[in-house]
Amino acid sequence: MALKKRILIHDIARHLEVSIATVSLVLNGKAQESRISAALAQRVLSYVEEVGYKPNQLAKSLRTGKTHTIGLVVEDITNPFFAAVAGLIERKILAQGYRILYCSTNNDPVKTRDQLALFEEQHVDGYILALPGGVEAEIQALVRRGKPLVLFDRSLPGIQANTVVVDGAAGMYAGTQHLLAQGFRSVALVTLQTSQAHMVARRQGYSQALQEQYLPELVLEIDYEQAPEAIIERMQAFFQEHATCDAVLFTTNYLGVHGLEALRNLNRRIPEQLAVVCFDDNDLFRLYSPPITVVAQPLEALTESVISTLLTALTGSGEFSPPTQLQLAPNLVVRQSTIHPLRAGSS
Amino acid sequence: MALKKRILIHDIARHLEVSIATVSLVLNGKAQESRISAALAQRVLSYVEEVGYKPNQLAKSLRTGKTHTIGLVVEDITNPFFAAVAGLIERKILAQGYRILYCSTNNDPVKTRDQLALFEEQHVDGYILALPGGVEAEIQALVRRGKPLVLFDRSLPGIQANTVVVDGAAGMYAGTQHLLAQGFRSVALVTLQTSQAHMVARRQGYSQALQEQYLPELVLEIDYEQAPEAIIERMQAFFQEHATCDAVLFTTNYLGVHGLEALRNLNRRIPEQLAVVCFDDNDLFRLYSPPITVVAQPLEALTESVISTLLTALTGSGEFSPPTQLQLAPNLVVRQSTIHPLRAGSS
DNA sequence: CTGAAAGCGCTTACAG
DNA sequence: CTGAAAGCGCTTACAG
Known part of the structure; x- marks a missing residue:
């Protein structure tokens, strides 16, 4: 029942009949430079080990x-x-x-x-x-x-x-180019309404790929603050409004997850009616039917x-x-969500 | 360029021409009990606010x-x-x-x-x-x-x-009963090889439901240490070996995720060839095709x-x-992975 | 190697 | 209310 009193550096020093400084120096690996004999250092170390002494980190932190x-x-x-x-x-x-x-x-x-x-x-x-x-x-x-x-x-x-x-611009550029190469022509982007650098870059990669082909952009900006249900509804409205859109890229994994739910609610077939690419990978995208093409982060x-x-x-x-x-290269992982059975290779 | 020296309680006291104790007591809400006048306390508080003084938590922690x-x-x-x-x-x-x-x-x-x-x-x-x-x-x-x-x-x-x-026994009992009520008769369990309490309880709920119907158990125990690939292979072998098994429950979400991958590799149709229940919910189970019935944790x-x-x-x-x-009740969320089109309601 | 001592920045009785 | 002081448990020059 007796609470073992917490052991202090002072107790160690007293028991070994050395000074507190010696114990502290040994414990901090300064035995050599303080010219403490290897034998003494060893004695200290093994006693410390024996009684399981742990210096109080708070005190150490305050001091150091x-x-x-x-x-x-x-x-x-x-x-x-x-x-x-x-x-x-x-x-x-x-x-x-x-x-x-x-x-x-x-x-x-x-x-x-x-x-x-x-x-x-x-x-x-x-x-x-x-x-x-x-x-x-x-x-x-x-x-x-x-x-x-x-x-x-x-x-x-x-x-x-x-x-x-991660180089979001390059990643989204690759994803968009891939869609274009698969023959998709009306490619939308669903992104966040934000000026954060990573989102700006991802959007810019999308824009560049489309501009190079003189294709128009079609962008939906989502407010991060919204509840998932509101985001899904917003996406559904967007996809209904733009019925001729045949491909979409999502700039984050949760936009992608919400997007899949929106598309499922609309009964849109992937990729026959709409091809899908998402930035960032996860189990859901990998195991979804069909598996979702992603720009995977390293x-x-x-x-x-x-x-x-x-x-x-x-x-x-x-x-x-x-x-x-550092800017790391992402990795386009092509899966079935962007392989249109009729158009494949038609680019 | 000059580094602003960190401000100390001592500086506050000196500037206000009060004692360190007064500042400390006010800051710790002990002004009243120390009979420090409200006016003085207010002066301290507003000066502290003005200069943005933050007590050093390390020193405070060491002391308190x-x-x-x-x-x-x-x-x-x-x-x-x-x-x-x-x-x-x-x-x-x-x-x-x-x-x-x-x-x-x-x-x-x-x-x-x-x-x-x-x-x-x-x-x-x-x-x-x-x-x-x-x-x-x-x-x-x-x-x-x-x-x-x-x-x-x-x-x-x-x-x-x-x-x-969470009451794992009740949850798995409910999940197993649900499968039996749907007409499934050869119900397997995939769990971890462990004696941890939550896993024991989940397995016990499964066992009890089967025993009440005098049905045999069929259990695969997975070693937690294994790599995902090995786990998936192990599951595939299990499902191939027990081809007559018509339903399975997974006791954790990652076993479920690996299980879905294994079943996909085997081209097993859910629920026609195998009904699936998983303990614990996530986006993947909700959006999978078909959506997976789960025992959701609150x-x-x-x-x-x-x-x-x-x-x-x-x-x-x-x-x-x-x-x-405390033991909280989980919630059985029935989705299509356990609704056999031919057997539904046949129990 | 040792011992005494200062100091990290606080809190908290204590005597006044 | 104040002021001086001890103490939380360490580290680290410093003189010997």
Whole structure:
């Protein structure tokens, strides 16, 4: 029943009849440079191991300013893309002894600002960020103060910071070209009504492909704030209004999911009546009937780049170095949703 | 260019010409009980607001022992169920001023132990846990030391702790009964090879429904460690071997997803050749062709219960109170994957 | 190698 | 209400 009193560095020192400094130096790997004998260091280490002493991280953090904590900010942890990113980041960074604080922004700059402030109060060592617009000033301040951070998925206009993004323009260009090559001629885009960099790029890839063929654009912009039901209804109205449209690209996975539901409600056959491409892959697209052609993001490479960039900044010499800016190539995965049985190869 | 020096409580006190204690007491809402005049308190508050002073949480935590951080341990953050739980928990608890540290266990007790130790070093105030078997001793120790925690999704054998689970036995019983009522007679179960409480319960619900009808069980146990490809192959072999089986229930969403892929590879028609039920819902099941009948978990109620239980423990008087043990009812959602066109209503 | 000491930035009795 | 002080548990020069 007796609560074991938490053991302190002081207890270790007293038991070994050495000074607190000695214990601390050994524990922090500074035995050599402090000219502590290997034998003594070993004695300390094995006793610490024996009694299971763990330094109080709070005290350590207060003293050193390091918390070994990373703040992960995503748009929405329930979105399969961000969940996958979170999972991969976790796997890669926990092994380095870091912990992860996370939060979802839901693209709300006010909420994001609050959360960034909380992370800062908590003294996170570094940040991994997929941000909404409207927090440029806060991020600029972090950059200026030399905080290790990396933006991913989307960059922030006017901010010079480590960034790892997927080339949305190239991806959507490839997707649109693929549709055109399959003989589709009235190609719509369903995207978000936003000026965020990644969405702008994806739309631009679509536009460019159409312009090169002198084909008109047909764009539906969805308000992120809306409830799923409203989004689905909006899409249904759009597809009914534009009945001659024979192909559509969705710029995010959840727009794609809602789009499939809208098309199912309308009984549109894919790809006979409407070909479908989505940016970003997931189980649903892969197993849907018909399987959906996607512009897949390189999740493994993306997270690997994010982590290595962050670790470099974290362990950096502290001196200024130019930000790393990476743009990764997505991968067009052609499935049946864009292979028109009658038109295939007719381009 | 000049780095603004971080402002300290000392600076506030000096500027207002009051004592540090006064500032601290006002900031911690103890102005009244310390008989500090409302006017002075107001002066402090507005100056603090004006200069944007934020107390250093590390120092505060070291002193008070509270970090306002919750440790969330899930099986796998990329699993839609756990991602949904994480999202809802986040939404409900960030508003209370708590931050969330998370980690995935992948059902590995060693990894789980390491992470729990990290969380403890970090002095999290409370825990929300979906655990693998093999960490009973660690949890028992947390409980004994009065740490606020709540187990969810699955209980831990022999551990008396706050627990919020979904009634898997009732859910699978209902799903199996539904299949029998639809006229299916050779009903298989695909589950995990594990002794975890939630899986045992789900299997037991299946067994009971069959036993009541004197029907034989047909169970495939999958090893969690295997790669998806291996799991799919294993399932294909199973379904080929048991060709007369006319219905199947999957006990988790990812087993269901892999199962659908296996059945697609085998060109089995659902429900004509095989009816399908899955425990846990997601977009894929809802939009699949045909839509899949599921035993849906009450996510909103589940997370609400988890949070309120944890907050009670967190703000509790510290005195012992018996653990809260909640079991929520799941909801059978019948879709076309179990409605046999020829047999419907024939039961 | 050691020991005493300062300091990270707070909170909180305590005496006045 | 105030002021001085202890203390949360560490790390790290510094003099010896």
